[in-house]
Amino acid sequence: MLRGARADRLPQLGASFGVTRQKQAAVDRGQPAGTPVDPSTAWRASLDASYEVDLFGRVSNTVDAATADAQAVEATYRSVLLALQADVAQTYFQLRAIDAEVELLERTVGLRDENVRLTDKRYSAGDISELDLARARTEAATTRAEALARRGDRAQLEHGLALLLGKTPAAFSFERKPLTSDALVPQVPAGLPSALLERRPDVVAAQAQLLAATARVGQARSAIFPALALTASGGYVSNDLEDLFKWDVRTWLASAVLSLPIFDGGRNRAGIARAEAALEESVASYRQSVLAAFGDVENSLSNLRSVRGQAEELNNAVTAARRAADLADKRYRAGEDSYLTLIDAQRNLLAIERQAVQLRGAWASSTVGLIRALGGGWEAPPPQTAAAN
Structure with a gap:
């Protein structure tokens, strides 16, 4: 699409190159009706050239819209790629x-x-009753079942990771x-600049769609102005x-034709109204993308702070x-003490240790979520990369 637009x-x-053979009527040749006319053959070979002078920006706006569309498609691809990378990283940490x-x-x-034992x-030896032995065996079997x-x-997570990596679960x-x-x-540094959100792929895609809609408004408006064609x-x-x-x-043959629409039944005006409506929709979509980006970052930071505080308290626990x-x-x-006191203390220890392990995984996953919300991390790109983007 972009190459096609630039070709204009x-x-x-x-x-x-071709040949035509025809027989005209005598009247068409200015002769009396009924005059015999012989058929004629004409061989033709020609080279043709045409060019539209971009007087009011129709061609340039078309190229700008196609360029922005290509950037939006690329940003959407990078958004999907970032989501895939984040899913792989989060599944990996969940697995660990x-x-x-x-x-x-x-x-x-x-x-x-x-x-x-x-x-x-x-x-x-007769020191305890059979009740304590039954309790011990129950605890052992229950813990074994939990394992x-x-x-x-773990097997289900491993299969999910295999699918994310494009492999069959049986071979992974x-x-x-x-x-x-x-x-x-x-470790997340303090004071992250909001400019980092400008590189989020979904924000970049929404911005590119906004630019494309703006260019299409100019393209639609150029239709009401004269067009100059050289042939x-x-x-x-x-x-x-x-x-x-x-x-x-x-x-x-050489010609220069200046064409101007006089009456089109309101088609051009309707095209302008449609393009302006699409522009308003793109503006709203861009604003929503920016607000959603801020919301994702704030939620990720809040979740990370909460997990970090819980981890510190659980370490003490x-x-x-x-x-x-x-x-x-x-x-x-x-x-x-009785066996019931021992079992209660060991149950409590196991529950707290499992919470600590799960919280470590949640900490890592929350960090990955923040990296995803920021569009790939919190390090600013090099100046040359930013200029290229």
Whole structure:
């Protein structure tokens, strides 16, 4: 489309070659009716040229609209690509978070099995009732079932990541790599400039569509003004093919035509009204895109601050829960507390540790969401790149 629009800026050249044979009526030749007229043959070879002088911007506005349309299509492609990259990154971090959760559950299963062995020994020695042994076995089986469920969730996420990468789930395998507490997550600097939103692909696409609509208004308005067309043609015409390219049978034509619409039934005015309405729609769409971009960034920043605060508090909670579980284990082994107290402390520790793991994954995913909302990050592009864009 862009190349087709730019072609209107250049002269159009064409060549033709052909033959015609006709028999005219005597009256058409100014002779009395019934006069015999012989058929005639004409061989023609010509070179034609035409050019429209862009007096009122019809051609330039057409080119501007096509250029903006091409930029909008490219920006839309980059928007889809950015969304795909963000989905891949978020799925990756979710997968690593589940790996950490599965590792935690597997470690907890080992502790539950050890509790079962310890409880069985104490039950055999007559120190405790069978109720504590049944509770220990219940906790071990429940934790094992939770680990199996999370492995199933991991398999579904792995299949989703394979589809995002364009691979079949059966041929894709992702190595287990838990998301640790010391995993590096990009730190968001303070005071992000709002100018970063100008490079968001959806904002760029909306801006390009606005420019295209503006150019189409100028294109529609140019239709009510005169248009100047230059044409030229030169070649040869002969009754015999062998005489076609002789100098004395040459012919040429040059013309300059200025055309102006006088009455068109309101078609041009309707075209202008339609183009102006499309421009108003593009303006509203651009404003909505900018507002949506600000909203996405604010939501991402708010979510990230919330997750960061929760993570700090949960770290303190994990430390306290581990201390409580360790004390409960020692007191149970010494016979000072019941098994119910130990199980309660271990359940609490497992729940808090799982929350901490899930929160680490949410922190990473929220950071990816902010990068997506900013259009690819918070680092300003180099000056030459900005100028090129």
